[in-house]
Amino acid sequence: MTLAADSASGRITGLAGKCIDVADRNSANGTQVQLYDCNGTSAQQWTEPGDGTLRALGKCLDVRGGSTADAADVQLWDCNGSPAQQWVITQAKDIVNPAANKCLDVRAYNSANRTPLQLWPCQGAANEKWEVAGGATNTVAGEMPAPVPERESDAPASGFVVSEAQFDQMFPNRNHAYTYDGLRAALSAYPAFANTGSDTVKKQEAAAFLANVSHETGGLAHTVEQNTANYSAYCDASQPYGCPSGQSAYYGRGPIQLSWNYNYKAAGDALGIDLLNNPDLVASDSSVAWKTGLWYWNTQTGPGSTTPHDAIVNSAGFGQTIRSINGALECDGKYPAEVQSRVDSYTGFTRILGVDPGSNLSC
Structure with missing residues (x-):
């Protein structure tokens, strides 16, 4: 999956047209990742360097504590290569953490600003669907793609x-x-x-x-x-x-x-x-x-x-x-x-x- 270099430089929008956002543009470890009105700030600019991670403010989208449980919180954290920081965007518009086999989800289907994001079983609901600026590559319609062979x-x-x-x-x-x-x-x-x-x-x-x-x-x-x-x-x-x-x-x-x-x-x-x-x-x-x-x-x-x-x-x-x-x-x-x-x-x-x-x- 590759985020566009232009078109808001990797904005990801979801429920009610709002953006995946790092709370208060804070790059500290453990900062909540949430839903918020799209505003073009660096807290909403996501890139994917080809290693399965999603990054903003120089850090990775991460599942708190490496949890695979339902309702596990999502946060910003130093990139460390762990399964908690691996994400796949499908053409069905899910963002999936393979370690948990669960989707990035807006908690309680709430479109209010500052609603936290979490892991939740993939159900195809609107609060689990995301639009990536510029689209994504290397996906199979409706399914999680297999990794691109490197060896x-x-x-x-x-x-x-x-x-x-x-x-x-x-x-x-x-x-x-x-x-x-x-x-x-x-x-x-x-x-x-x-x-x-x-x-x-x-x-x-x-x-x-x-x-x-x-x-x-x-x-x-x-x-x-x-x-x-x-x-x-x-x-x-x-x-x-x-x-x-x-x-x-x-x-x-x-x-x-x-x-x-x-x-x-x-x-x-x-x-x-x-x-x-x-x-x-x-x-x-x-x-x-x-x-x-x-x-x-x-x-x-x-x-x-x-x-x-x-x-x-x-x-x-x-x-x-x-x-x-x-x-x-x-x-x-x-x-x-x-x-x-x-x-x-x-x-x-x-x-x-x-x-x-x-x-x-x-x-």
Whole structure:
């Protein structure tokens, strides 16, 4: 996205034709960014130097405290390269923070001067729409653009629709164990994944898988289940092979949080890896971890009636992938906030990939 050099030198207008403004033309860190009558001052002149930031008065548009929460305040701060200072302007006229997958929003739909700006889930409302002086470049109509490749690894891997740069954008705070190279290596185990149907379907499937993975792991932050009190619950001793690694060895691990001794056995048998006797491989080996996630995605129906892979390629919708992964606990009105969290991740990831999310998003 590039702001015009003329036409008010990068004025950004929104609700009621008012401008994004730095309060009192104050360049101090923490100064509120707000809505205000357009007046041509330097507090309303925004530039974008090509690194994903929006700048005024020599500093960056920033989410206070690096928060990704709803209603997080927006401020001016020293430019530091953090995810809190990354913004994408779409041709749908949203200004999106990819780390939060949320939009720059005028608080409470209030067009009064000095109304603060905040992060809020993208809803297409007028208080989230912005006009950039001179327009923006490098965008896809209605969607968040993919990053412009700057190095070889930014281009999508052969046979995969997600580039390393897009993966980094989706998971800026991931655990180092979840590598992009590990994901690429795992693709050979299930070549139909994100490689079936049209380019749109391929991108929808990649986004759907990664969105569910993000929900299961807190944005790829966790390699193992966080509730240790549950660890001893995942041994089904009635199985003929038992639990050779111990009663408490089969807790959730990896991107899909593989759990239970029988799932470790089935996934290991399918992948040719002895996970029953080596369950820690799912947390310690990135390729193995991703393969177990893809095993479930491509072969298991869980509490649903279809595999997540088939749900996407057969146009059943993202909601059916939720049902196949955790529908018994979340779907049919049981935990709507959990479902919405998955949907929000999915729609955010489809914006990054520049694809329509399709219909039937909830379960």
